[in-house]
Amino acid sequence: MTAAAPLYKYVDIAGLKRILAGSIRFTQPSAFNDPFELLPEVVVPNDATERQLSFPFDVLAQRRHPPPGALDAVPDGCQASDTMSRDIVQQLNGLIGILCLSRVDDSLLMWSHYADQYAGAVVEFDGGHEFFSGQVDVEYRPMRPMRDVSAYVSPPEPIPVAELCAKSEQWKYEREVRVIRSLADCEDRGPGPRGFRVYTQHLPQACIKSVTLGERTPVPEQRAIYDAVKETRITLALAAIDHRGYAFRRELIKLAAPASEVGPCLSPRTAHIFSHRTTPLGEIARHLIANHPMSKTVNKPV
DSSP, rough: OOOOEEEEEEEEEHHHHHHTTEEEBOOOGGGSSSSSOOOOOOOOEEOOOOOOOOOOOOSSSOOOOOOBOOOOSSSSSSEEEEHHHHHOOOHHHHHEEEEEEESSSSSSSHHHHTTTTTSSOOOOOOOTTTTGTTOEEOOOHHHHHHHHGGGSSSSSSOOGGHHHHHHHHEGGOOOOOEEEEGGSSEEEEEEOGOOOOOOEEOOOOGEEEEEEEOOTHHHHHHHHHHHHHHHSSSEEEEEEEOOOOOEEEEEEEEEESOOOOOOOOOOOGGGGGGOOSHHHHHHHHHHHHOOOOTTHHHOOOO
């Protein structure tokens, strides 16, 4: 059987520490940076009375093809109701949280936007782990999804939230994958940014395959993350700007085994993580920093 493709999350260091401690956030749609999240165009007759929609959702079901009520254009005598569209997302804000992941681990834009301008990290997850069941690939479209209002009035079955996971094609570089959960199955951690409460679930450590720290991650944080993963089977690496092209190379810090079984990997780039230690490992690290011909180059800030 073919192994499931890995999933990735770009995070700042605070977010990485929470993940390594076993907690990950499921975020309400309107708390995202894109105001068009889960906001279809709902088409109604021109003479229809505006009313609040209320209908059941299914957080695990996949898209139906085609979704009931799908339209390619607004029919004559109809219009798009902004009120009803906003009602849908407001209803979902109180019901669901979404974990946003990616299928790519080398996006320069996502490193910049979500990983603290290269001072954060990229976490690699086991995409086949049961924690990620029901994952949904985001659709990227030139136009917003359009639905006849009849699709949301007393539907015969709950509507898959997956059918609303569509974004402008301007976001397609993210290759986003979503895991959707009911907030009732999450833990309420209290108030968060922009007035949205923070909901989390426990993340099994077995989900995490590797962590790649950013080119600009401060050395004290590199040391803290190494200490957090050193006795786990999580691979740890440090990104470094490659000498050619717009790319990073990954310099290994730790293999996928506890450090007590297999020692860390030393290079002029990773030596600073261990240079403060009063041990033979620290002595080797300091020697590399002082004497290796590439030391000054690879550790010069950018």
